[in-house]
Amino acid sequence: MKxxxxxxxxxxxxxxxxxxxxxxxxxSISGILMIFRDTDFLKNEKITEKQLNPNLESGELSGxxxxxxxxxxxxxxxxxxYFQQGEYNSLTGMxxxxxxxxxxxxxxxxxxxxxxxxxxxxxLNIFFGLSLLFFVVSSFWMFMPQTSVFKKGLxxxxxxxxxxxxxxxx
Numbered sequence: 386m387k388x389x390x391x392x393x394x395x396x397x398x399x400x401x402x403x404x405x406x407x408x409x410x411x412x413s414i415s416g417i418l419m420i421f422r423d424t425d426f427l428k429n430e431k432i433t434e435k436q437l438n439p440n441l442e443s444g445e446l447s448g449x450x451x452x453x454x455x456x457x458x459x460x461x462x463x464x465x466x467y468f469q470q471g472e473y474n475s476l477t478g479m480x481x482x483x484x485x486x487x488x489x490x491x492x493x494x495x496x497x498x499x500x501x502x503x504x505x506x507x508x509l510n511i512f513f514g515l516s517l518l519f520f521v522v523s524s525f526w527m528f529m530p531q532t533s534v535f536k537k538g539l540x541x542x543x544x545x546x547x548x549x550x551x552x553x554x555x
Contacts, residue, residue: 400530402525405516412513415498418491428485432471437547446473450482 389510418427418536437449446466464476471482484493500507528535 391526391529394523398523398527401516401519405513408509411494412498415491415494418487418495419498422495425485427491428487431484431486431520433482433484435480435482437473437478437480440475441473441478446480449478452482 421427435450437446438457441449443456443458446452446468446507450456452470456473458471459467459469461467464474466473470484471480497504497506497509500510519529525535525538527537528538
């Protein structure tokens with residue numbers, strides 16, 4: 386039997402799909418979770434204590450505690466300064482910070498999903514992205530162009546492309 390381009394594409398598509406099934410599941414779960422990253426969905430409260438220098442100003446406190454958006458004091462009672470993320474004792478320098486965190490496995494999945502070139506596994510994201518692009522291209526070799534399934538598939542492809550363009554501008 387002669388190995389045609391179509392047959393070769395179907396075989397690679399099949400086994401690459403099996404190979405990437407786990408990572409595709411991970412990326413889909415972490416992608417859905419990232420939609421809710423500005424909420425406390427599935428997150429647990431974690432309280433940490435940190436010893437800082439006493440008498441820090443709000444700006445210094447933000448930097449010392451690494452709080453994005455800065456520390457904005459809500460109220461002060463004696464030596465204790467209360468802010469949205471916790472409290473700071475200006476006399477002793479002790480700070481208590483509340484942070485909402487995903488369970489460790491979900492946090493690791495989200496971190497991998499957002500990997501940059503600073504991450505040691507950024508190459509995985511590149512490989513995965515190229516694999517998804519291969520799935521897009523190779524899917525057009527799944528059926529013979531003369532068949533009705535292929536022709537209907539082209540209509541679905543056009544519909545998907547139109548939807549994508551619409552979503553880009555919403």
